Amino acid sequence: MKLKLILFFLFGLLCFSPQTSEASHGMGGEITWRCQPNGQFVFQMKFYRDCNGINCPSGPLNMSVTNHPTVSSIQLTNTVNNDISPAGCSTCLGQGPGTVQECIFESAPVTLSGTPPAGGWIFDWNSCCRSPSITNLINPGSQSFQLRAVMYAYNGQNTNPCYDSSPRFSERPSTILCTGFPFEYNNIAFDPELDSLVYSWAPALDANTGGVTPLAYTPGYTPQSPLPSATQNPMNVGAVLDPQTGIVSYTSFTSGYFATVVQVDAYKCGQLVASIFREINVVLLGGAGCQLQGSGLTNLPPLVTAPFPDSTGQFTLFNDTVCAGDTVTFFMSATDPDWDPAVGGLQTVTMLGAGPQFVNFTDWPTTGCMNPPCAFTNPALPTSAPFGTGVNFEWITSCAHLDFSQGCFSTGSDYTFLIRAQDNFCDAPAVNFSTVTITVLAPEELDSTTIRCVDVLPNGDVNLTWTNPIDPYGSWLNYQIETSPTGGAPWTPLDSVLVQAQTTYTHVGANAQNNQIYYRMYVRSGCDSSLVSTYSNVASTILLDVVNPGNFTADLSWNPVHAPLISGSSSWYHIWQELPANSGNWLFVDSTQNTTFTDTLN
Structure with missing residues (x-):
């Protein structure tokens, strides 16, 4: 089974000021934005630092804006700092190896009027002094870095009021990784409007406000191949980034510090509307720091069971396809047989989850997740136990999980859930990332109804009775009734029935005691009301x-x-x-x- 890991970032020596900030031991970051209900934007920048360096910049910081006619900068204020060091190991306060702090800066609500040009509006924050230890860049200690994001136009619309949020990352960066076995990692980007996302590698940039100045890479490395490959060691497998899922997979027997940039492009109805970039440094370690005490064996990540069976019935798949309205359930477990005297024998395995559809009232205080109904596990994540642990996953899908943004209906949407299983080895816990992808498709059209009875009342009104079709997806919208004097064209709409459980209807004023009337029905369903069943049988009054x-x-x-x-x-x-x-x-x-x-x- 493939083992999966997480990437670690390490930037260099940086100093800071309120304008162009400079800091020591910067480790990377990203810039994103949210479209608020009042039509204004709120920008957020996350900056990651090595806790052995100076503190987070106190701010305020100025984020540059390029190509906008009136706004040239946006002020960012430090809102919260989070210790994201490996659980159970050193803390940021203790400044142990591998300790990391997440520094979050946000803007006040800001109005951006106008339409972005072809090159978009560029938002960036520059800082000096990369780490001189970075392996894949030429003269890294004399280079600066640039965090950036780009907002593009959609159908020429004015961005005041705003109509689009950028993608965001669900998974925080982690710290140190060990070499010597296959890894997979996923940043888990999501888009609040369910825009389509495409992942790619991007170059690390030098500090150049509004410009693009790619840095020179060491021979054997490129922006599209930033981690060790067979060029450095024939046993290495170069990093591959899946453009649809965002999974980064690689095998490295080469240690070092490696600058990487993952770009995520958001497409709304086929148009590029946003690009965000997460720049991180991957720290790959080998030797004694990754070996179990006593045995000297390499500490390996926990083993995780796949949630879905393949065509042979073996549980090997991490993806499934369902129709809106289906309930997704599965069981996943993680076990770790490694024996580590440093923790008293068996290691403790912890399972955590990331993804915007997991119920999380901290990040989504009103709705509980990005797009209710939310997914949950039993027991709730995170959960820990010696040797291994497991959870039952459940998610009730609905039409709300399909993309209706900007009037562009999607027949399917992908949702990614990251299950992270890690041991309590310090200072570099071994981590297994499992990316579970659920594709939610629009439901199929429902079967038609059958007219069972046409009853003429003494006053000429007509009572219709019909069967209620099975609705496995909860996509029923209404019944439509039509009439004809001949049983053929033209058919005239009579009425709609908006209560699904209703199976009778009275045609008032039909005058059926004097005329023969033909009836037929159809069922309208679907997440966008576009699905129409075949017509029912034609039934007539008795004349x-x-x-x-x-x-x-x-x-x-x-x-x-x-x-x-x-x-x-x-x-x-x-x-x-x-x-x-x-x-x-x-x-x-x-x-x-x-x-x-x-x-x-x-």
Whole structure:
């Protein structure tokens, strides 16, 4: 089974000031923005630092804006600093190896009027002094770095009021990784409007406000191949970034510090509307720092079970496809047989989750997740236990999980859930990242209904009765009823029934005691109301024709409700006579399976 890891960042020596900030031991970051209900933007910058360096910049910081006609900078204020060091190891306060702090800066709500040009509006924050230890850049200690993001136009719309948020990352960066076995990692980007996301590598940039100045890479490395490959060691497998899922996979037997940049582009109805960049330094370690005490063996990540079976019935898949309305359930477990005397024997395995659909009222205080209904696990994540642990996952999907943004309906949306299993080895816990992808498709059209009964009332009104079709996806919207005087075109819309459980309807004013009326129905369903079932059977009122041949008999003829008769209906017609007329005194005359009858008059 593939083992999966996380990337670590390490920047160099940086100093800071309120304008162009400079800091020591910067480790990377990203810039994103949110579109607020009031039509303004709020920008956020995350800056990651090595806790062995100076503190987070106190701010305020100025983020540069390029290509906008009136706004040249946006002020960012430090809102919160989080210790994201490996759990159970050193803390940022203790400044142990591998300790990391996340410094979050946000702007006040800001109005951006106008339409971005072809090159977009560029938002960037520059800082000096990369680490001189970075392996894949030429003269890194004399280079600066640039965090950036780009906002593009959509259909030429003015961004005041705003209509689009950038993608964001669900997964925080982690710290140190060990070499010598296959790794996978996922940044887990998501878009609040469910825009399509595409991942790619991007170059690390030198500090150049509004410009693009790619840094020179050491021979054997490029922006698209930033980690060790077979060029450095024939046993290495170069890093591959999946453009759809965002999974980064590689195998490295080469240690070092490596600058990497992951770009995420958001497409709304096929148009590029945003690009965000996460710049991080991957720190790959080998040797004693990754070996278990006593045995000297390399500490390996926990083993994780795949949640879905393949065509042979073996549980090897991490992706599934469902229709909106389906419930997704699966079980995942993680075990770690490594024996580490440093922690008293068996290691403790912790499972954590990341992804915007996991229930999380801290990040989503109103809705609980990006797009309710939310996914949850039992027991709730995180959960820990010696040797291994496991969780049951459940997610009820709905039409809300399909993309309707900007009037562009998507027939399918991908949702990514990251299950992280890690041991308590210090200072570099071994981590296994499992990316579970659920593709939610628009439901199929529902079957049509069947008209079971057409009952003409004494005043000529008509009662219709029909069956209720099975609705496995909860996508039913309404019943549509049409009428025709001939049973063929033209058909005239009569009414809509908006209650799914309702199976009867009264056609008031039908005058069916004097005219034959044909009825048919169809079911409208689908997440965007576009699905229309086939038409139901055609059913007619019974119109009785009585002829007096003058021989003390009455010749009766009528039409069937449906030809052939509806399955399950009686084949017998029952004839009643009101005597005297208009008395309300109805007498049973006879029954027949024909559509004609001769009654002898007394």
